[in-house]
Amino acid sequence: MTGFVFKSKFLEQLDFSLYFLPIFEDGKLESYFVFRSKHFSEGIPPELFSKCQNIKSIFYLKHSLIKKIETNNIFLQNSVFEELIKLSSPSQTVLEKSSLTLGQRINTNYLAVVISSNFKVTDYSQPEREFIKFYYEINKFKEVFFNPLVFIKDYHWIVLFSTNKNIDKNVEQIANILKDKLHIFEFYIGISSYHKYWNLNTAWQEALAAIQFAKSSNSSKNIQAYQQIGIFKLFTNNKGDIICF
Numbered sequence: 001m002t003g004f005v006f007k008s009k010f011l012e013q014l015d016f017s018l019y020f021l022p023i024f025e026d027g028k029l030e031s032y033f034v035f036r037s038k039h040f041s042e043g044i045p046p047e048l049f050s051k052c053q054n055i056k057s058i059f060y061l062k063h064s065l066i067k068k069i070e071t072n073n074i075f076l077q078n079s080v081f082e083e084l085i086k087l088s089s090p091s092q093t094v095l096e097k098s099s100l101t102l103g104q105r106i107n108t109n110y111l112a113v114v115i116s117s118n119f120k121v122t123d124y125s126q127p128e129r130e131f132i133k134f135y136y137e138i139n140k141f142k143e144v145f146f147n148p149l150v151f152i153k154d155y156h157w158i159v160l161f162s163t164n165k166n167i168d169k170n171v172e173q174i175a176n177i178l179k180d181k182l183h184i185f186e187f188y189i190g191i192s193s194y195h196k197y198w199n200l201n202t203a204w205q206e207a208l209a210a211i212q213f214a215k216s217s218n219s220s221k222n223i224q225a226y227q228q229i230g231i232f233k234l235f236t237n238n239k240g241d242i243i244c245f
Contacts, residue, residue, distance in 0.1 A: 081151040085201040107162040114207035118186035
């Protein structure tokens with residue numbers, strides 16, 4: 001293993017040097033071991049490498065446990081969406097319970113953006129892994145998106161926005177995340193109208209209808225707002241399919 005040593009006049013005054021040893025994971029540089037030594041040397045004692053290996057094992061075990069807990073929490077949050085879409089009237093109890101589970105306050109109004117991807121599943125765990133990637137990518141833009149809520153249901157990814165401000169730009173950003181970050185190029189995005197949190201089932205159904213309308217129409221458009229369906233709402237069934245006469 002090779003690394004590098006850092007020396008400076010300041011460190012010389014303190015009478016020590018710093019040694020940096022790289023830690024690679026899957027061929028990628030993840031972090032460094034940093035050692036302090038009073039005596040400069042081009043080599044490091046073998047017993048130090050043994051200690052490094054033990055520390056590295058503990059570090060990766062801790063990292064793995066943290067990731068597992070985070071993943072479980074992400075899927076636990078889906079129960080919130082399931083409970084919210086069952087509401088038909090305001091419920092302070094559900095509101096407080098959901099806010100506590102999510103770690104953020106549930107707002108009064110939401111707009112649903114639902115993503116239906118057509119990537120080919122090679123194993124049963126792939127949809128979950130893809131969703132976790134999507135979840136983390138969306139949360140990188142949390143402040144820009146005004147703290148959205150992200151869920152998965154029936155292999156659809158749901159992003160709830162508490163404001164319809166800049167919704168076109170936000171949806172465009174989501175499309176860019178799918179293409180540039182997750183390399184998913186076949187997808188449909190349905191956008192609902194703005195609804196109260198106790199009418200989220202309506203928002204969910206509207207977004208699904210918009211997706212189905214986009215799939216059924218001859219247009220190559222893969223992003224569809226429910227409000228833009230217009231008069232065609234009269235000629236679609238509850239699944240969003242266009243009815244032929």
